[in-house]
Structures are given as structure tokens and as C-alpha cells.
Amino acid sequence: MRWMAGDDWVLLAAAKGVAHGGVWRTPDGTVVKRLVPGDERPRRYGYWRRQAEVASSGVLEWTKGLRAPRTVKVESDPDGITVWTEAVEPGPVSVEEAAAALGRFGLNRVEPANWFARRILRDRLEDDAAHGGWAGCATADVLPADVRRLCRELWYRRMNVMRELDRLPHQLVHGDIHLPNLIRRDGDEVTAVDFDQFGIRPLGFDLGYLLQSTREPVENLVSAYQQGSEGAWSAAHVRRGAVLTAAVTLVGRAAWALTQPDPGEHLERLTTQTPIIEEAVNHAS
16 A cells, blocks of 8 residues: 555645655654655765664764654655654754754764765765756856856865865764754754754864854854864864855855746855855865
8 A cells, every 4th residue: 555644644844855755743743754765875965765764773862962853663665764753842943052052963973874974065066067067156147246256166176175174074964954954952952853964074064054044154153163062173174164065055056046947045145155155265275
């Protein structure tokens, strides 16, 4: 029998992308996420089974800084995987609180499994190269001339960016941090969801993702991160990792958006974060 959501389940998020089959809340207080088959390569950012692996392992139910909701069960069938977790009532999480939680999260020491994502930015750059790179951003009349120039320069220096990131310490990362994925804060811990790109990446990676979804100055986020990590790494290195990650992701998303009927907010984010792109270009030069 083909898998179907319960008639009395409340839809929280519709199916989207390749592996995301939808999210529901059930009357008994659980959240159900449906995963559908996609990329089978465990180390790729889009590995479709990763969230089920995270849930089954329980590794993120005890970490400090960020935690996942407690797993109730994981069920497989011929058409996909269903992950059941305890529902968590939402609560406010500020940008500074999120940055501090990320600093604490980076302190966790976990034995890497073969399904941890390890090449998120490299994989995305390879995908972008296969589709013409960031040429759209370098030539789009809707973007200011200085933004187009910076996009072009960052693309030419993209391997330098990767080398700079490789030189930084590597740590545990959520992989797709933005405020909607942070459900609530309890003391020093933040409950987070959507660990589909969870793995090991350079220092500042998660902070770079957070930076894209806020107008908060990068120095404020770095300061909060340092408080959370108790200064385990130098602020300069944290900032470098965050800026390089944010810049590559901002331009990559904008280049993709330019191929869509409605580019949405990605172009606005790119233009408002121009100083971040410029700083990244300087690091990579």
C-alpha cells in the first residue's frame, strides 16, 4: 500500500525540492516528516537519507548549543522514509541568541559517520559550474555594476575561497541555519530542525548562513558566537569563515534566482550584503 499522510494530520510544510515529501503535526503531539528518494551519495549535501540517519542515531538529542527534537520512531517503506519526532512548541530566538548557540554547538565532539555532509560548498560550486557558473550575476542589468564586478571576481577566485576555508579548523555544523529552522530556546540550548545538511565543515560555516538572513552587523554575530564558544577560536578566523561562506552562498543563490520567473528576495540580499562579498574577495585575492 502506498504511503499516505493521516486524514487528521495538520500540514506544516508542503513537499518541496528533491527529497522533502512534506511535514505534518499529528493529534497525539508528534511531528511527521516524509523523505522521498533522491541523491544516494552519503557525503553530498543533498543525500536524501541524512535526516533519517540523524534521527536514528540520536546524536543530536544530547549536543550542547543546538539540539534536535527527540525521535519517536523512523519507518522505511518501498517509497521512502518517515521520521516521527516529538512536537516542540515554538518560542522566540533572537539572532544574537542563535549566534551564541552556534558557538556552543561547534564545541561538541562527535565521531563522524559516513553520512555526515563534508563538501557542501564544493558540491554546490561544482553544480553551479555545470550550469554556467555565476554568469547571470556578472551580467544582470538588474544588479548594480559594482555588485556584478564582485560576483565575477568571486567566481574567478572560488578555488582560493575553498583553500582559505580548508585552512580553518573544522567542526560540527547544522548545515542550513536560518531563523525559521530554530524553534525555541531553553536556557543555553536551542532546539533546531531540518538537519538535512548536517556534518563537518569549516569554522564559521553556520554563522555565515545565519548572516545571510539578518541585517545584523557581522561583528555583532561574531561577538555573540565568541561568547557562546568561550573564545575557543580567534574572532578573526570565525569572521573569515563566516564571510567566505556567506559570500559564496549569497552569490550562488542569486545566480540561481536569476533563472527563475520570480527571483524573490535573493537579489535584494545580494545587494544589501555587498560589503560581505567585497570582504570575501579580499580574503581570496
